[in-house]
Amino acid sequence: MIHSTVHENEITVIRPGVERLTAVNAKAFKDDVAGLIDAGAGMLVIDFSQTSFLDSSGLGALAGILKKIGHRGELVVCGLNPDVSQMFKICRMDRVFTIYQDEAAALQALSEKA
Amino acid sequence: MSQLLDVIVAEDNIVQSAYLARLIENLGYRALTVEDGKAALDLVQDSGAQILISDYQMPYLNGVELTQAIRDLDLDHYVHVILITGMDEDEIRSNALAAGADDFLPKGHNPTALKARLRAATRLVQHSKQLAEQHRILKEANDRINDDLNAAANAQRQLLPDIHTEVLGTQIASAFVPSAVVSGDMFGCFPLTDTLIGFYAVDVSGHGIHASLLSVAIGHLITPDFFARVVLKGQEQPAPANLARDLNARFSRSENDDYFTMFCGVLNSQTGRLDFCQAAYPSPVYIGPHGNAQTVGDGGFPIGMFPDLTYENDHMTFDKGGLLVLCSDAAHEAENTQNQAFGSERLEKVIKTSHRIETDGIPEKIVEALSVWRDRIPLEDDLTVVAFRRT
Structure with missing residues (x-):
């Protein structure tokens, strides 16, 4: 279900490919991204600009991906709409995930680290 | 097949009926004969037989009416209905199909045609029996899971x-x-x-x-x-x-x-x-x-x-x-x-x-x-x- 594109410096940009990341599709999302990590992707940007809503299961899947990548690489998120942003804030996920405004900002920041 | 399958023969002509019954028994089935549509409908309900061979012209209910009445019973098992009609009776056949008939047997009681029809019917009856058995097993498992879930919900509510x-x-x-x-x-x-x-x-x-x-x-x-x-x-x-x-x-x-x-x-x-x-x-x-x-x-x-x-x-x-x-x-x-x-x-x-x-x-x-x-x-x-x- 996810759409992924590989950019310069082997940075992979992932779009969940669903408008709502919920209990219905969170596991499939996590499994897809885990597959990319297992295949060697280490610099990940997850772009939520096309995703309007994450429920607690969606957030759980995202946390699971972060745990999986651990110290082996880097995971950042971007494109959070105000509702998702607020949800990140109430769960303090803004202190756990590095968040960028959009894909371009995320790519630039990760390129500088690469 | 461990048990003989019952085949109901609905035919008001006694000679025809006896002949058909003998052919059916020779093929390894048990034939149950009735002489009119109403008696056939009663026997479908009482015997649990799943194959019916019926003439079209019969007292009380004709073959199409009988077929419709059987479908209206909405039984929990399937009844395979074979109607005896002439090859050129298109209107009757089309009405019969609309009423829920499954197959046709040409008049004249050709033993080969009868054997082929009964074989097909037997396959379908066996298949529907297997489905019913699987359904019963699934339902039992589902009932058990639901009982457990309700018990779990009660335990949770008590907390x-x-x-x-x-x-x-x-x-x-x-x-x-x-x-x-x-x-x-x-x-x-x-x-x-x-x-x-x-x-x-x-x-x-x-x-x-x-x-x-x-x-x-x-x-x-x-x-x-x-x-x-x-x-x-x-x-x-x-x-x-x-x-x-x-x-x-x-x-x-x-x-x-x-x-x-x-x-x-x-x-x-x-x-x-x-x-x-x-x-x-x-x-x-x-x-x-x-x-x-x-x-x-x-x-x-x-x-x-x-x-x-x-x-x-x-x-x-x-x-x-x-x-x-x-x-x-x-x-x-x-x-x-x-x-x-x-x-x-x-x-x-x-x-x-x-x-x-x-x-x-x-x-x-x-x-x-x-x-x-x-x-x-x-x-x-x-x-x-x-x-x-x-x-």
């Missing part, structure tokens, strides 16, 4: 406080609406000392059986003694964040993605001081005695997601006559038919307008507002609403 209760002069009313039979939500409140009331509300991520197992485990773990020991022992002021930290240490060890959110607190029934810790649970709404509304808390980490997170104690004053309402995120996220979420603002408004009604009626009022918002479509997530009023 919860009474829906209307009073602890040290504070009225507490709650509503607990699982989206399935069991819920991933849990809630508890109890006196900790002569003056202190402890409470917590937990919402496990996801819902259904998986989430409910964790919520029940948490419900069993957080006894009043456990709560008091973790939150009060060695503290000058109650430290509910210690409960969040303790639970996080226990539940963040596993490799899976399970986690939960919690709001817990300790209310001093004498002074009105409420010490609380918010662990990613939605901010409760507090309505002061004069009707002013405020949201409580500015967030906090969820529990069980990552190890070694820090949780903060916060406090507020809960005035006499004030109302504090906790709702799990199922309330905020409840969507109407246009996919619009109920949201915090609408929720706050409902709580604010409920301020003056009796505490006991407040959870039901919120549940009703959500139900109206969703056009009575059940919620997709487990809902908990708890209202506290200090008197």
Whole structure:
């Protein structure tokens, strides 16, 4: 279900490919991204600009991906709409995930680290 | 085939009927003969036979009427209907098909044609028997699972406080609406000392059986003694964040993605001081005695997601006559038919307008507002609403 594109410096940009990341599709999302990590992707940007809503299961899947990548690489998120942003804030996920405004900002920041 | 299959032969001509019956018995079936449509219909019901060969012209009911009558019985097993018609009787055949006939046998009782029809019928009857048996086994398993689930739901409900209760002069009313039979939500409140009331509300991520197992485990773990020991022992002021930290240490060890959110607190029934810790649970709404509304808390980490997170104690004053309402995120996220979420603002408004009604009626009022918002479509997530009023 996810759409992924590989950019310069082997940075992979992932779009969940669903408008709502919920209990219905969170596991499939996590499994897809885990597959990319297992295949060697280490610099990940997850772009939520096309995703309007994450429920607690969606957030759980995202946390699971972060745990999986651990110290082996880097995971950042971007494109959070105000509702998702607020949800990140109430769960303090803004202190756990590095968040960028959009894909371009995320790519630039990760390129500088690469 | 261990048992001979019954074939009902409906034919008013005795000679024809006897001939057909002999052919059928020679093929290894048991033939049951009747001489009119009505008798055939009775025998279909009484014998449980699943193959019928019927003439078209018969007293009382003709072959098409008989077919229709059999289909109207809506039996729990299938009856394969073969009609004897002339090859050129297109209209009768088309009416028969519309009535529910399965196959046709040309007049003249050609033994080869009969054998082919009966073989096809037997295959279908055996197949439908296998399906019925599989269905029975699945239904039995499903019934057993549902019984277990209902028992689990009862056990879970018994962990919860009474829906209307009073602890040290504070009225507490709650509503607990699982989206399935069991819920991933849990809630508890109890006196900790002569003056202190402890409470917590937990919402496990996801819902259904998986989430409910964790919520029940948490419900069993957080006894009043456990709560008091973790939150009060060695503290000058109650430290509910210690409960969040303790639970996080226990539940963040596993490799899976399970986690939960919690709001817990300790209310001093004498002074009105409420010490609380918010662990990613939605901010409760507090309505002061004069009707002013405020949201409580500015967030906090969820529990069980990552190890070694820090949780903060916060406090507020809960005035006499004030109302504090906790709702799990199922309330905020409840969507109407246009996919619009109920949201915090609408929720706050409902709580604010409920301020003056009796505490006991407040959870039901919120549940009703959500139900109206969703056009009575059940919620997709487990809902908990708890209202506290200090008197």
